Amino acid sequence: xxxxxxxxxxxYPIEKAYKIxxxxxxxxxxxxxxxxxxxxxxxxxxxxxxxxxxxRSLNMLQISFEFNFEEMKLLLEKIAVKTGYDRVLLYLQxxxxxxxxxxxxxxxxxxxxxxxxxxxxxxPAKTRxxxxxxxxHPDERWDRVDIKTVNLLANVLARERARKKGVxxxxxxxxxxxxxxxxxxNLFMVKDGAIYTPPLNGILEGVTRKExxxxxxxxxxxxxxxxxxxxxxxxxxxxxxxxxSIDILPVVEIDGFKIGSGxxxxxxxxxxxxxxxxxx
Amino acid sequence: xxxxxxxxxxxYPIEKAYKIxxxxxxxxxxxxxxxxxxxxxxxxxxxxxxxxxxxRSLNMLQISFEFNFEEMKLLLEKIAVKTGYDRVLLYLQxxxxxxxxxxxxxxxxxxxxxxxxxxxxxxPAKTRxxxxxxxxHPDERWDRVDIKTVNLLANVLARERARKKGVxxxxxxxxxxxxxxxxxxNLFMVKDGAIYTPPLNGILEGVTRKExxxxxxxxxxxxxxxxxxxxxxxxxxxxxxxxxSIDILPVVEIDGFKIGSGxxxxxxxxxxxxxxxxxx
Numbered sequence: 001x002x003x004x005x006x007x008x009x010x011x012y013p014i015e016k017a018y019k020i021x022x023x024x025x026x027x028x029x030x031x032x033x034x035x036x037x038x039x040x041x042x043x044x045x046x047x048x049x050x051x052x053x054x055x056r057s058l059n060m061l062q063i064s065f066e067f068n069f070e071e072m073k074l075l076l077e078k079i080a081v082k083t084g085y086d087r088v089l090l091y092l093q094x095x096x097x098x099x100x101x102x103x104x105x106x107x108x109x110x111x112x113x114x115x116x117x118x119x120x121x122x123x124p125a126k127t128r129x130x131x132x133x134x135x136x137h138p139d140e141r142w143d144r145v146d147i148k149t150v151n152l153l154a155n156v157l158a159r160e161r162a163r164k165k166g167v168x169x170x171x172x173x174x175x176x177x178x179x180x181x182x183x184x185x186n187l188f189m190v191k192d193g194a195i196y197t198p199p200l201n202g203i204l205e206g207v208t209r210k211e212x213x214x215x216x217x218x219x220x221x222x223x224x225x226x227x228x229x230x231x232x233x234x235x236x237x238x239x240x241x242x243x244x245s246i247d248i249l250p251v252v253e254i255d256g257f258k259i260g261s262g263x264x265x266x267x268x269x270x271x272x273x274x275x276x277x278x279x280x
Numbered sequence: 281x282x283x284x285x286x287x288x289x290x291x292y293p294i295e296k297a298y299k300i301x302x303x304x305x306x307x308x309x310x311x312x313x314x315x316x317x318x319x320x321x322x323x324x325x326x327x328x329x330x331x332x333x334x335x336r337s338l339n340m341l342q343i344s345f346e347f348n349f350e351e352m353k354l355l356l357e358k359i360a361v362k363t364g365y366d367r368v369l370l371y372l373q374x375x376x377x378x379x380x381x382x383x384x385x386x387x388x389x390x391x392x393x394x395x396x397x398x399x400x401x402x403x404p405a406k407t408r409x410x411x412x413x414x415x416x417h418p419d420e421r422w423d424r425v426d427i428k429t430v431n432l433l434a435n436v437l438a439r440e441r442a443r444k445k446g447v448x449x450x451x452x453x454x455x456x457x458x459x460x461x462x463x464x465x466n467l468f469m470v471k472d473g474a475i476y477t478p479p480l481n482g483i484l485e486g487v488t489r490k491e492x493x494x495x496x497x498x499x500x501x502x503x504x505x506x507x508x509x510x511x512x513x514x515x516x517x518x519x520x521x522x523x524x525s526i527d528i529l530p531v532v533e534i535d536g537f538k539i540g541s542g543x544x545x546x547x548x549x550x551x552x553x554x555x556x557x558x559x560x
Contacts, residue, residue: 014303
């Protein structure tokens with residue numbers, strides 16, 4: 001079986017997964033949270049980080065979906081194995097549930113868990129060696145991007161803009177030119193050997209961001225969580241992105257301007273090497 | 281048949297409408313537009329305004345769903361009639377379609393039209409006579425609220441906050457205290473006999489807002505589209521909301537403070553009377 005969807009306790013081939021209710025609040029209000037999770041070589045990468053974040057997201061939206069970490073881990077692994085692929089991208093979404101369309105939380109509503117599993121295609125080695133290009137784009141997202149919800153239309157439009165310009169992603173900045181994230185990745189810059197990344201204030205706490213921080217501490221690389229502004233990234237020695245499906249990815253050009261030498265930098269490679277090691 | 285759902289050319293009782301794909305971009309990315317439309321006494325209220333706005337929303341998101349206004353009108357009427365109710369609330373949503381989950385617009389994607397029809401419950405006369413209470417709430421929505429999309433989680437949270445406080449709705453304000461809208465309604469205030477409402481810049485152009493404007497012009501009531509700040513609404517003689525499912529609704533208390541006399545005002549009643557007349 002190739003791609004799969006798990007809905008209300010049953011597995012379907014993805015092409016048959018027309019099983020969501022038209023009045024699911026995830027569909028009508030973006031009233032749902034999610035996680036993208038990777039399964040590789042028989043195990044799920046940083047599963048507890050994902051499940052803890054999922055729990056936080058549910059709490060913040062007051063979606064009462066209780067789950068046991070071990071049971072959820074087993075379920076995800078089971079679905080991943082069923083695909084038959086070595087590397088699987090699992091997508092887990094929990095919406096508030098189905099109810100007559102009205103804005104406030106419905107008095108009775110059963111949260112809806114869905115999981116999809118698809119073959120995971122890693123970033124090709126040559127792409128990483130070359131680095132990627134980005135554009136800058138106003139951060140048009142809502143104020144609660146610290147919660148991992150499907151209220152993602154601003155992210156979609158920013159990413160589509162990048163695609164149209166023939167580059168990898170958009171680096172988002174606020175009105176005061178403060179840089180936040182890319183459309184679905186955290187952002188880092190390197191200056192004089194130290195790593196800088198925006199603080200957890202109005203950004204999403206990425207699982208890979210956490211790994212990068214741990215690695216920097218282990219390697220004794222100075223790591224600063226500080227506000228970064230547009231002008232800073234253009235003067236950086238290195239810029240890179242992090243995310244579950246990209247690991248870390250060097251950005252060598254932004255808005256047509258070379259970053260540092262225009263090639264992936266030393267600090268990037270050091271962190272990347274450790275990241276891959278930690279996965280084995 | 282009571283509530284109905286129209287999906288891919290077929291009608292279902294709403295409780296059987298588990299027909300949306302798990303990878304519909306409306307479900308995973310809030311990548312969809314919608315309209316709420318009222319059917320009453322054999323016809324749809326301001327159908328062309330709704331369909332024109334729908335077309336604009338689709339264009340702004342580059343969702344290539346072509347439709348003929350007359351055919352869509354007939355379809356909506358047919359579905360409304362099938363419910364057997366005199367007053368029907370039609371909800372129409374068009375998502376970009378189903379595709380493997382990736383942020384940018386998919387190269388091939390067939391937009392998905394769904395329509396639901398439910399009995400419409402108007403605001404009770406005594407509620408309107410008494411007026412409603414509201415709270416104020418920061419406007420946490422994304423930047424493109426001028427497009428009628430399902431990227432509505434901020435609206436949901438603001439409305440839920442109001443419900444928890446035991447009031448009707450939240451009046452949203454920006455960081456500079458500029459007032460925008462309520463969670464799903466346009467906002468008006470009356471001062472010295474003139475009506476004021478925020479200009480079409482960072483708000484949604486409501487169909488009922490347009491009707492209020494026409495009525496004010498007909499009644500020779502001065503009508504100003506001007507930025508309104510929090511302090512202005514507390515000093516207003518009257519405040520009211522407009523929306524498809526509420527028509528216009530007087531706000532008599534905000535954050536516990538009386539507005540004007542604490543009762544629905546003269547200008548409100550004048551406009552309301554005309555609005556109801558125009559529907560006959």
